[in-house]
Amino acid sequence: MIVFRHVDKVYPNGFVGLRDVSLQIEQGEFVAIIGLSGAGKSTLIRSINRMHDITGGELTVDDADVRSLKGKELRRFRRKIGMIFQSFNLVTRTTVIKNVLTSFVPDLPFWRVLFGIFPQEAKIRSLEALDKVGILEKAYVRVDQLSGGQQQRVALARTLAQDPSIILADEPVAALDPVTAKQVMDDFRRVNQAMNISVLINIHHVELALEYADRIIGIREGEIVFDGPVSEVNEKVLSDIYAGKLEEVI
Amino acid sequence: MSLYSRVIKPKSLILGNGKVVDEPRSKAPLVIVLFCIASLISIKITGFDMAVMFSRGGQFLVILRKMVPPEFAYMPKIWQPLFDTIKMSLLGSFVGAVLAVPFAVVASSNIVKNRFVIVFVRLLLSIVRTLPTLVTALIATYIFGLGTLAGTIAIAVFTFAYVGKLLYEEIETVDMGPFEAMQAMGANKGRSFMYAIIPQVLPSYLSNCLFCFEGNVRYASILGYVGAGGLGLILNEKIGWREYTKVGMILVMLFATVVIIETFSHWLRSKLT
Numbered sequence: 309m310i311v312f313r314h315v316d317k318v319y320p321n322g323f324v325g326l327r328d329v330s331l332q333i334e335q336g337e338f339v340a341i342i343g344l345s346g347a348g349k350s351t352l353i354r355s356i357n358r359m360h361d362i363t364g365g366e367l368t369v370d371d372a373d374v375r376s377l378k379g380k381e382l383r384r385f386r387r388k389i390g391m392i393f394q395s396f397n398l399v400t401r402t403t404v405i406k407n408v409l410t411s412f413v414p415d416l417p418f419w420r421v422l423f424g425i426f427p428q429e430a431k432i433r434s435l436e437a438l439d440k441v442g443i444l445e446k447a448y449v450r451v452d453q454l455s456g457g458q459q460q461r462v463a464l465a466r467t468l469a470q471d472p473s474i475i476l477a478d479e480p481v482a483a484l485d486p487v488t489a490k491q492v493m494d495d496f497r498r499v500n501q502a503m504n505i506s507v508l509i510n511i512h513h514v515e516l517a518l519e520y521a522d523r524i525i526g527i528r529e530g531e532i533v534f535d536g537p538v539s540e541v542n543e544k545v546l547s548d549i550y551a552g553k554l555e556e557v558i
Numbered sequence: 559m560s561l562y563s564r565v566i567k568p569k570s571l572i573l574g575n576g577k578v579v580d581e582p583r584s585k586a587p588l589v590i591v592l593f594c595i596a597s598l599i600s601i602k603i604t605g606f607d608m609a610v611m612f613s614r615g616g617q618f619l620v621i622l623r624k625m626v627p628p629e630f631a632y633m634p635k636i637w638q639p640l641f642d643t644i645k646m647s648l649l650g651s652f653v654g655a656v657l658a659v660p661f662a663v664v665a666s667s668n669i670v671k672n673r674f675v676i677v678f679v680r681l682l683l684s685i686v687r688t689l690p691t692l693v694t695a696l697i698a699t700y701i702f703g704l705g706t707l708a709g710t711i712a713i714a715v716f717t718f719a720y721v722g723k724l725l726y727e728e729i730e731t732v733d734m735g736p737f738e739a740m741q742a743m744g745a746n747k748g749r750s751f752m753y754a755i756i757p758q759v760l761p762s763y764l765s766n767c768l769f770c771f772e773g774n775v776r777y778a779s780i781l782g783y784v785g786a787g788g789l790g791l792i793l794n795e796k797i798g799w800r801e802y803t804k805v806g807m808i809l810v811m812l813f814a815t816v817v818i819i820e821t822f823s824h825w826l827r828s829k830l831t
Binding site for chain 2 (some may be wrong): 357359382383384385386387389390391393395396397398399400401402406410411413414421422463466467470
């Protein structure tokens with residue numbers, strides 16, 4: 309369970325990223341966060357695993373106070389939160405399996421990390437993760453040989469190998485074509501339903517958000533302007549979220 | 559509008575629909591004129607004289623002709639210095655390339671955020687790079703005595719500075735995305751670096767090391783001039799005694815060695831990328 313209580317984020321240059329954000333996200337929810345570029349979607353998602361620090365309020369994830377974590381505690385805390393990026397963030401010069409295996413690097417003894425000798429169990433778990441996203445046969449192929457959609461699946465497999473309870477996805481389909489985007493969204497849905505992993509997605513495509521998510525959070529200039537189930541989203545709500553620029557979205 | 563366009567008016571192109579596009583004039587004529595002026599000045603300053611070139615240039619061939627045919631009987635005496643040269647460059651390149659790694663990491667602005675540390679390490683690398691290898695070798699012979707150890711150290715110092723610079727430039731251009739992903743997964747900075755940055759820079763690092771090694775074989779062959787061991791030692795001696803057939807033999811062996819090493823290294827580097 310993720311709880312925001314009156315969270316603020318002000319960047320060092322004075323830009324307000326988040327303003328008095330309060331929300332509660334239960335385990336296993338599929339949440340889409342929508343809003344204009346620069347509205348604070350990324351800031352919201354990245355404050356959950358402390359890739360960004362918040363400057364006010366209280367944020368707890370499964371009863372852990374995120375603001376007070378540091379060093380080793382913070383790294384252990386991040387182990388159970390997966391993250392997916394717009395540009396996949398894979399090492400494209402190596403094979404798929406090596407990318408997935410990196411999710412074990414934080415926990416392995418140092419000599420194994422140094423020489424890159426992974427235990428059998430890690431290899432099997434990595435292959436199983438690849439199987440879950442349907443690209444097992446690509447395990448020993450170099451990442452730069454894969455399409456964008458396949459690369460995002462490798463990234464998802466890397467996150468699954470970490471066995472997270474929450475997945476944060478920052479614009480996961482923005483770099484993909486519409487068909488591939490749907491396939492990747494299907495993967496997220498499957499992971500969410502089959503494994504009860506909470507999924508929080510930042511997304512520009514409103515129609516994908518409405519189709520896949522259970523709950524929509526609309527954010528405008530750092531403030532939550534809508535928070536509710538998909539069924540309550542209508543034209544007026546969207547117009548409010550997108551500050552009257554709705555025509556440009558749909 | 560840039561200063562250049564203000565001085566030399568752009569050419570106006572008129573499209574079918576009446577729109578006007580200003581095409582900036584080419585800078586090539588200006589560059590050519592400046593280049594010619596610079597060449598004339600340097601000929602004046604260095605006292606380069608075409609007449610001397612024509613009248614004395616033929617002497618190159620005289621010496622070359624004296625080297626032919628190379629004295630094959632001298633070959634057995636060349637093997638030892640030749641291997642010394644190769645050993646110096648191989649060991650020196652290896653030591654220098656390994657030592658360069660930590661320094662290059664610390665000199666990379668995307669890894670280390672402290673400006674002072676970065677500037678300090680880069681300055682160190684530039685100073686070391688400015689030292690000609692021959693001078694380093696000479697200093698090394700004062701410290702470690704005459705012989706191949708001094709040569710090895712000179713080669714290592716040069717390789718360190720050269721590979722170090724190339725490596726930190728390489729590290730600065732990597733995609734930081736995987737590093738961010740590793741951090742988000744809960745890896746510390748060191749482990750993130752090992753698994754996100756190293757795989758990206760390793761092929762070009764190895765390729766640079768090999769390229770540097772190729773060059774080092776050639777440098778190492780003259781280090782004997784200052785007493786640092788290897789081929790240079792006998793090369794200096796035989797030129798001094800005007801035994802040009804032996805000099806010819808040494809050059810032929812050096813040439814063959816360099817070609818073999820370069821071919822092998824070229825093949826290896828083509829496999830790396």
